Amino acid sequence: MAAGLDLGIDTARLAVVRECSVLERMPKWLICVPLVVQWLWLSVRYGGATVPTAANPHITSGGMAGEGKLEYFRGMGPLARSVTAEHVGVLNDGTATEDALRQAMAASGLAFPVVAKPDLGLCGYGVRLVPDMAALLAYLAVFPADETVVLQRYLPQEGEAGIFYARDPVTDEGRVIGLALRYFPRVTGDGRSTVAQLVAADVRARRIARSPRHQCSVPPDSVPAAGQQVRLATIGSTRVGGLYRDGAALVTPELVRAIDAVARDMPDFRFGRFDVRYESLRELGAGRGFTIMEVNGAGSEAIEAWDPDIGVIQGFRMVFAKQRLLFAIGAAQRRAGVKPIGLLALARLNRRQNRLVDRYPPSN
Incomplete structure (x- = not known):
């Protein structure tokens, strides 16, 4: 394990870069142009634009759009749950009184402070650290009605990472294909x-x-x-203003085994990203000392490509590789009998998600 953590990476340097990467500075529409072109080419090659939605058949759209955070948690077995932060879903239908909220939190082992976040979320929109009941009630008061809020144990660790996982439906080999270190x-x-x-x-x-x-x-x-x-x-x-750094060189066999075991404790989960907090890079490399905050499916971004040390061409190569692998896994799942959702259904899910994002309270 130690060899995997001593590959010439200066972890102090990782956190202090201040400049923005080329990809960060580029307009989002401009980044999307080459990605859409590749997506169209892959759609022709694999016979369908929504093939990737078959990657994770027990998650809405495979995790491309419109899925809730709780969907991933509900399917977890005991091993995956043991490394996932305690949480509870609260439907914001007007019945979430102070007493009801305290009971729901207590039943899930939660106490203030907690993190409140939309079940149907995106890019951290609407995610707030909530210190007390007054703040939680204020959050719910401006949250969209009849939508679900996830309350989760606050994780104070400074270390945060996105661990990209893929499992081949043919060989059944599970791999960590990317590791992004996040700095606040x-x-x-x-x-x-x-x-x-x-x-x-x-x-x-x-x-x-x-x-x-x-x-x-x-x-x-x-x-x-x-x-x-x-x-x-x-x-x-x-x-x-957060910073993403490519931590691929920190991936160890121990970490791969730990993440693979978690993914296999979820129903037919083949592709996605585990967002975790960790105690130290050494503990993370040993496959322990981490807690899962969220799981993202087929729509996960290869966020390590936004590392300021990675050039724009290399960054696009990383994202292109992720899309190719996603289509290949989706196609293998389809051959195994999984049916991708329709393009119109996917568009509706995406539209609803984007409309909700615009109505969420500000993050903090």
Whole structure:
């Protein structure tokens, strides 16, 4: 295991890069153009644009769009549940009184603070750290009616990673095909500047001020001491200034075995990303010391391609490789009898998800 963690990677350097990658700076529509072209080519090659939805047959659309976070959790066996953060779903139908919420939380082993997030989520939108009951009730008051909120144990670990998994339906070999390390947006005090000034001077952190659906909980006029690091968000998304780094060289046989065991404890789960918090890279490499926050299916992005050290051509190659593998797995599943959903049904799921995202409370 130690050899897998000593491959010349300076983990301190991983966290301090401030510039944005070329892919981060590119408009989203421009990134989508080559991806759509490849998707169309793969659709012709494999005989259908929605072939990838067959990758995970027990999840809505295979996890391409419209699936809930709780779908993945409900299918977990005892091993997968044991490494997943405690959680409970709450339907926001007007009956979620304070007493009912406390009972639901207690039954699931939850206590404040908790993280509240949409069951049908995307890119961290609507994800908030909720410190007490008053804050939870305020969150529910502005959350879309008759939609489900997931309350989950807050994980204080600073280490966060997205572990990309794929299992070949033919050979049944499970692999970790990507590892993205996430770093939260933060600024470092100089003893003179306010948080607002530090954010404005930081090319990455200033994204948080430009994100209309994010609410920074750090007082903007506070003055951090010299050398004091101030974390600006609960989430690590690049849309609020988070940093993604490629950790592929940190993947060990022990980690592969641990993730493969979790995936096999879910019904026919073949492709997706496990988002985890971890104690240390050494523990993660040993296949222990991590807790699953979320699971994402066929629609998972190869977010390690957004590493600032990865050039735009290499980044696209990584994303292209993920799409090719996804189609291949979906096609193998189809040959095994799994039926992909229709294109119109997938479009409806995607439209509903995007409409809901626009109505969620701001993340923090």
